[in-house]
Amino acid sequence: MIELTNISKTFQISKRNAGLREAMKSLLRKEYTKIEALKNVSFTIKEGEMVGYIGPNGAGKSSTIKIMSGILTPDSGTCIIDGLTPWKNRIEHVKKIGVVFGQRSQLWWDVPVIDSFELIRDIYKTDRNVFQNNLSELTELLDLSETLRTPARQLSLGQRMRCEIAASLLHNPKILFLDEPTIGLDAISKIAVRQFIKRINKEKNTTVILTTHDMQDIEALTERILLIGKGQILLDGSLAELKKKNATHKTITLEYNCGDFEQTDGLTIQSKQENRAVFVINTELLSVARAIAILSEHADITDLSVSGESIEQVVVSLYKEFQI
Amino acid sequence: MKKYISFFRIRFQNGLQYRAAAYAGIVTQFVWGFMELLMFRAFYHADESAFPMGFSQLASYIWLQQAFLALFMAWFLENDIFSSITSGTIAYELARPMNLYNMWFVKNISSRLSKAVLRCMPILIVAAVLPKPYSLLLAQSPLSFFLFIFTLIIGFLVVVAFCMLVYIATFYTLSPLGVRIIALSLTEFFSGTVIPLPFLPTNVKRIVELTPFASMQNLPFRIYSGNIAGTEMISSILLQILWLIVLIGAGKLWMKRALTKIVVQGG
Numbered sequence: 206m207i208e209l210t211n212i213s214k215t216f217q218i219s220k221r222n223a224g225l226r227e228a229m230k231s232l233l234r235k236e237y238t239k240i241e242a243l244k245n246v247s248f249t250i251k252e253g254e255m256v257g258y259i260g261p262n263g264a265g266k267s268s269t270i271k272i273m274s275g276i277l278t279p280d281s282g283t284c285i286i287d288g289l290t291p292w293k294n295r296i297e298h299v300k301k302i303g304v305v306f307g308q309r310s311q312l313w314w315d316v317p318v319i320d321s322f323e324l325i326r327d328i329y330k331t332d333r334n335v336f337q338n339n340l341s342e343l344t345e346l347l348d349l350s351e352t353l354r355t356p357a358r359q360l361s362l363g364q365r366m367r368c369e370i371a372a373s374l375l376h377n378p379k380i381l382f383l384d385e386p387t388i389g390l391d392a393i394s395k396i397a398v399r400q401f402i403k404r405i406n407k408e409k410n411t412t413v414i415l416t417t418h419d420m421q422d423i424e425a426l427t428e429r430i431l432l433i434g435k436g437q438i439l440l441d442g443s444l445a446e447l448k449k450k451n452a453t454h455k456t457i458t459l460e461y462n463c464g465d466f467e468q469t470d471g472l473t474i475q476s477k478q479e480n481r482a483v484f485v486i487n488t489e490l491l492s493v494a495r496a497i498a499i500l501s502e503h504a505d506i507t508d509l510s511v512s513g514e515s516i517e518q519v520v521v522s523l524y525k526e527f528q529i
Numbered sequence: 530m531k532k533y534i535s536f537f538r539i540r541f542q543n544g545l546q547y548r549a550a551a552y553a554g555i556v557t558q559f560v561w562g563f564m565e566l567l568m569f570r571a572f573y574h575a576d577e578s579a580f581p582m583g584f585s586q587l588a589s590y591i592w593l594q595q596a597f598l599a600l601f602m603a604w605f606l607e608n609d610i611f612s613s614i615t616s617g618t619i620a621y622e623l624a625r626p627m628n629l630y631n632m633w634f635v636k637n638i639s640s641r642l643s644k645a646v647l648r649c650m651p652i653l654i655v656a657a658v659l660p661k662p663y664s665l666l667l668a669q670s671p672l673s674f675f676l677f678i679f680t681l682i683i684g685f686l687v688v689v690a691f692c693m694l695v696y697i698a699t700f701y702t703l704s705p706l707g708v709r710i711i712a713l714s715l716t717e718f719f720s721g722t723v724i725p726l727p728f729l730p731t732n733v734k735r736i737v738e739l740t741p742f743a744s745m746q747n748l749p750f751r752i753y754s755g756n757i758a759g760t761e762m763i764s765s766i767l768l769q770i771l772w773l774i775v776l777i778g779a780g781k782l783w784m785k786r787a788l789t790k791i792v793v794q795g796g
Contacts, residue, residue, distance in 0.1 A: 276623045278789045292789070300626040311621040315543055327535035328625055 206380070206412055207250040207273065212282035214243040214268055242268045243279065244436040252379075253410040255402075257427035257444075259417065261524060265436045266416040270384050273414070274304050287379060300329060303373035307385035310365065311372055312357035318368050319353045322375060329376035336375060343371040346401050363394035370398060374405065381405070383415045387422055399425045420516040432523060439527045448519055455493060456512050457484045457500070464504025472496055533631060537639045544643025551647035558595040558652055565591050566663055581727035585662040586754040590725055592656035592665040593750045599644035600685045601746040603692060603716035604709075607636055610696050611705045623788075630784045633696060637689045669755040676766070681749040683769050688745050690776035691716065697780060700787040721747040727756065741776060744769035 218238050221231040243265045250256055260266050271277035272284060275291035275298050284291060291298045305311075312321045326336045344350050347367040352360060360368065370386060383402070387395045403426060405411050415426060423430065423444065430447055432440040440447070456475070459482045466482065468474055471490030475483040486496045493511060500506065566588060573584050582590070599605060610633055613619040622629060656665035668674035691712075698708040717723060719742035726734055726747045737743055748765050751757040757765065 271620065274624050276620050277791070295623070296626045296628070299624050302624070304621070304624045306620055309618050309621060313539065313543075315546075316539060320539060324535055324539050328532045328627060330532070 206252040206254075206287060207248075207414075208283075208285045209249075209269075209273070210247045210283045212243055212246045212269070212272060212279045212284055213241070214265075214272065214277065214279045216240045216242050241436050243272075245282070246433070246436070246438055247282075248431060248438060248441060250412060250414065252412055253406070254429060255406045255413040255415070255427050257415050257417065257423040257430045258433065259423060259430060259520065260433035262418075264433045266433060267384055269433070270304075270382050270414070270416060274302060274382055275299055300376070301379045303376070303378035303381045305369050305373045305381075305383045305386050307366070307369075307383075307388040310357065310369065312365070312368060314358050315356055317354050317356055318349075318360070321357065322353075322372060325372055325375055331376045335377065339375050339377065340371075343374060346404065347371055347397065363390050366390055367394065367398065370401070377409070378411065380412045380414070383413065383417075385417055386415065387417065387419050395419070395421075402426060420520060424516050432520075432527075434524065434527050440523065444516075447523075448513070448516065453487060453489050454514060455486045455488055457486060457493075457496065458482075458510045458512070459484065459500060459504070459506060460508040461504040461506045466500070466503055469499065472499065532627060533635045536632065537635050540636055540639035541643045544640045545647065548647070551644070554598075554644075554648050555651050558598060558648065559655070562591050562595040562652075562656070582725060582754070582756050585664075585666055586756050587725065588663050589666050589754040590750045590756070592652065593753060594722070594746060596649040596652040596656070597645055597681070597746070599641050599648060600681075601688055601720070601722070603688060603720070603745075604713045605641065605644075606692055606695065606705075606709070607633075607640065610636070611699055614696070614699050615703055615705075619791075629788070630693065630781050634689060634693060637692060638685075641685070641689070666754070668753050669758075673752055673755060673758070676762070677749050677753040680752055680766060680769060683766075683773055684745045684747075684749050687741055687769065687773050687776060690773060690780055691741060691745075693780040694776070694783070697783050697787055700791055716742055716745070719743070720745040721750075725751070727751075738765070739768070741772040744772045 216239070218240050219231070219235050220238050221227045221236065246265070246269060258266055258269070268277060272279050273286060273291060275295040278292040286298065287301060289298045312318060313324070322340065325331075326333075331339075344353065347370065349367060349371060352364045352368060355364075357365060357368070366386065366389075370383075373381065381402075386402070387398055390398065399422065402413060402415070406413050413426075415422065417423060428443055430440070430442060430444055431438060460480055461482070462480065466474060466477070466484075469491075471487040473485050473487075475485050477483075484496070484500070486493060497509065497511075500509075569584070569587055573580060577584060580587075594601070613622060622632065625632075653665065657667075658664065668677055695705070695708055695712050699705045702708055719726075719737050719740060721743070726737060726743060729737060738747075743765075748757070748769055752762060
């Protein structure tokens, strides 16, 4: 469905130091720095896949999305999406995709949302019945019935974002690009948006590519992760794999009445207060079951919880590992 | 085509909302028109035969200019196009299956038209019933009225096609200010907004009349008032059509080039 091979893109950025003097100087001679936003990025995404595209700020996520949606022309490399090169056949290509840029708005500011939707219908030449079906489905799923008649400028961020997502799906796109779709949303809206994306992917087999900084998004939505840093793809794998590889430690929190503990191989005490202790297990040396057995021999346990490393920690350790 | 029509409609409706602005505009244009007429009146008192246009021809010219101001004012540009380029909202416009040039062209036409529609009628009607020689005269003949309408439309499109070049230049300069000021003051003067082109010295006039600026308001208003006729008129109309084709062609080509180099601003 999507095939990127050796995509590279360099940006020229003008730089100057602070101050009036420097500003005057840059009038005469401007200094440019070249920034390699993308270096030989290659990956393939199959139809119906849902992929989380993660990386720190400035890693090249948005640039990749812009290239894939035909907005940006790369310096070199090829990109074939559903048989077309986005920047060469832009108009043909964008008919088949839906894009949401979380930080921008595609709704017309002064008119009710429904007017924007109808304009979008005409732009994409969507069949009236298809449009009506999609609209009623989206209205129900995203709870839009109240908001459709309101001008976009009077919507809250959460309402607006749900309208943005609806707007990008009205024409039945095969591929959906979501660039930080949950940015700034409250918990309820986030969950609504996630459930919705999941459903679209399942029911319509829409290929979804999602960039986000919200690791819960990734955890809730995607099976596959692409990690990008400094313009290069560093990792391409499933979420479970990633966690397994990087999460060899588990934490046990224990509450007990009385008892005394010693550290053994693979079991270290992280903190200990009266009646409460936190242990870290290295699962390569010691299984969780074995660790619990050891602990219960030494104390009268009243409560116990085991937690794995959170995905945030996994990602931070990945960033560290690749030094990005 | 339908998408451009609906796009036109939504913009047009949007433009019709601003009634207070329209009333204020009508009043301003009346006052402005009178001031201009009074000023020229003073000159004409000295020696009417020294001027290239009769005073009532001039009055018609000025009233038409005031009535159709929104169609021909080059400085009347779409700010949201500039901000979409400098802020990067253009990303969404590019993610639509539409030709960006056509979309912007339609956007300009619709908001200019919506402004003109609200303003032109009151001005035209009042100007027609003013005492002579300050009034707007009827067109010289049905033919010249028809040609007036025709060249009015083409001239309007020439203005928009010219403005498109200013927008596209913003892709390269990012700040629209510089290009805007230069392009707009040139247009203001050479299109006959400040003073009608026949008032320019003959040699200057001869050159200016070959530029696209003369194909804007100059031609339709002079055809209406009968200041231009015969073969001169026909060759001017042909030149106007030629300029429209050239400007649109150049704009489309330039836009295509700009889009391959474009950097969408912002993350």
